[in-house]
Amino acid sequence: MWHVCGAVAVFVESLVLAVTAATSSPPGTATPVVLLAAPPLAALALMVGLRFGCWRRRSTLLVWPAAVCVVYGLVGVDAPEAARLVPGLVSMAFVFAGLTQPPWRSLWLLGPAVPAFVVAWGGFEGPVLQRTTATAVMWVIVSELPARLITHLNEQRVELERLARTDPLTGVLNRRDLACRLDASSGRSTLAVIDVDGFKRFNDTHGHVAGDDLLRRLGALLACSVHGSGDVFRTGGDEFVLVLDEDEASARRRLEELRRWWAATEQVTLSMGVAPGGPDGLRHADLDMYGDKRLRRAAEQVTESPPESPHGRTTVDPSEAEGSPS
Secondary structure (H helix, E strand, O other), rough: OOHHHHHHHHHHHHHHHHHHHHHOOOOOOOOHHHHHHHHHHHHHHHHHHHOOOOHHHHHHHHHHHHHHHHHHHHHHHHHHHHHHHOOOOHHHHHHHHHOOOOOOOHHHHHHHHHOOOOHOOOOOOOHHHHHHHHHHHHHHHHHHHHHHHHHOOOOOHHHHHHHHHOOOOOOEHHHHHHHHHHHHHOOEEEEEEEEOOOHHHHHHHHHHHHHHHHHHHHHHHHHHHHHOEEEEEEEOOOOOEEEEEEOOHHHHHHHHHHHHHHHHOOOOEEEEEEEEOOOOOHHHHHHHHHHHHHHHHHHHEEEEHHEEEOOOOOOOOOOOOOOOOO
């Protein structure tokens, strides 16, 4: 779009200068050749640029304001009276640069703009030097203001997008982009669902502040563990989803190592489910996680239960019975 606007600007500049030259020059004066050549050359440059993909590079947009300055200077050679009547054309070139380029890049335009302005106004003589200096300062200002404002707005937009995609508590991704990530990696990734065992009990015992700290540590551990090989999403509460760019066996080894490290440093354990990526991958990983949680609970109950007698009654050490001698 901006390349088309730049080509149109060269057309409009040629038309304005042609009309100005026709009205300000004596009758019978020939139209400067550059005004006849500039529009077709601009159209040719636009077609070539679009054909070879030059429009993809932001820096190539400087070609259009530079062309405006060059055309202005060449007309100033043949018809300086016409060029002096429309000095704002060069200013508009700098505005275009400010709207399309990052800060300070418009300084490159001073190269073609200053000579063009000097030629149109009769060389470096007395007031022309002062006028050129003041005008150049104005050009830089009118280009830098929009360039800096647009850069600031873009940075704010990027930050807002990052905040919208990030879980504010743990710093990992939220569930907003999970569906897109699953679609993009369907069949080529492994999914893992991780849930904190007994998180409500931990919150009730230690308080919600401690619970938030626990989730922060878990989010940081998961992000560090999959850095460069996947993404971590917090889907709500104490549940996290990992999209790993590796096969299922490798993912299980990685997660088991992570679970052992976590169990050695924290008071709560983790339940995990793993499944290949695909249309139902997340559901299968969720079911696998609940199966893992049931097995862990059953193992804990067996460990905590006292042994039973062959007749189904709990055996009690006689020395521990009430009233027995010590």
